[in-house]
Amino acid sequence: MAPLVPRMHVFEIADFPWFPNFLRAYFQAALTAAWTTHVPILQSSSPASLVAGLLTTHLGDNRTETNIHDYVFIDFCAGGGGPTPSIERHVNIDQQRENIELPEPVQFVLTDLHPHVELWSQAATQSPNLSYVRESVDASRAPRDLTARYTRQGKKKVFRLFNLAFHHFDDALARRILRDTVEGSHGFG
Template sequence: MAPLVPRMHVFEFADMPWFPPFLRAYMQAALTATWTTHVPLLQTSSPAQIVAHLLRTHLGPTLHSHIFIDFCAGGGGPTPSIERHLNTTTPTTTTTAKTQTNGTRASQDGGGGEEPLHFVLTDLHPHADMWAQAAAQAAAPGAISYVAEPVDAADVPRELIRRYTGGEKKVFRLFNLAFHHFDDGLARRILRDTVEGGGEGFGIFELQDRGIAGFVACCLLGVGIMILAPYYALLWGAPMALVFTYLLPILPAVLVFDGWMSCLRTRTPDEIEALLRTCGAEGGEEEIAKWEVMSGSEMFMWPVGYVDWVICVKRDGARRD
């Protein structure tokens, strides 16, 4: 069913260049916590666990033939948690890996079973220090790499793709809580680059939509941050987060407001498919017809917490060997 509210490309405080970077960092940390936290009595699983399950289910036996590149990684987001869930629940080889200073995997050897899945963190505004920590804490050695230079998801250097695939892996692009930030023109350019850039699939994962549940979930996020702020302030080593949560409640207020704006920005699967079909990719409709679009909504917290997802992959006959 189409949402009653039309999509609106409204502004969010955290997108503004004048928004204080330290507050933006707190917000990114809070959103990462939303992705990765699993409260057993309240949640069936964390959103990151759901994304890991979706990737395993819909990529099936081709899962290990992919390398996963997060093109809007921010401070790390859920990708390190997704890596952990997939590489600790999937039989893998015993490996040794070397990681260069920019996070690029240099070598990996092992025998028996599958190689660990490999994830690459990139962004137009890199967070190399945070990504280095995530890479060091990966479940499998060398499983997380990062690109310390800016990467434009609408114009990804082909050399970067070759650097990580080695001509052997298929690229699967991740957009975690990110695709709603792009206006229609930029979204089309990103999808065109995805189709023309040798990729074999992409996934768009959001924690909000334009329905009532999405707006209520954003309110609960604000409440949750106020309840858990002491714990996260200690975890982040950021006592000033308490000041901006309780004394000056800017953090919960902006999280809720930007969450509502994100709801208004979020596209339905049909709207994403329409952008894909009109992205202007070389080969036109014939090329787009090679791609299969799957979508759904998975509850992670009753009654309003959902992961809304779109996974698009090349159909079997169109995939390269």
């Protein structure tokens, strides 16, 4: 069914290839701060911790048969890290705090069309469960070797994370990303 109001696809200046990378890094760092800041009274917790709670609630924790530990989370538009390093801590550390017996920590991987390796490497030093891909990764053409690394021998399922990102894609690109996700039978959120 055709939408009542046609979708308006505008642009963000930092998406242009000519936009200086050092300015893009500032822009991304500001977004990461917005994800991870908790404003008392106004917010019950930071947006990143709310996302971690949603993922655990919907995928299940170690008390359910299929659960969040079946997945590896690949952030396909990680920017400066966004909420993912914080989600990782909440998912892995909060369950430990609640004395839920963990099979193994849940792994998170940062990727982007414009990789922010410096910011990601700093974040990765804080957790052994956070890694990143140095090379540019296009979300619409997820490298098979990246996803297969985790799905080989039915080891893990891939969950593709898109935090504050899907509005960047026009309809054709969004379709390609969704098709690529469905073809790999990956989770998506």
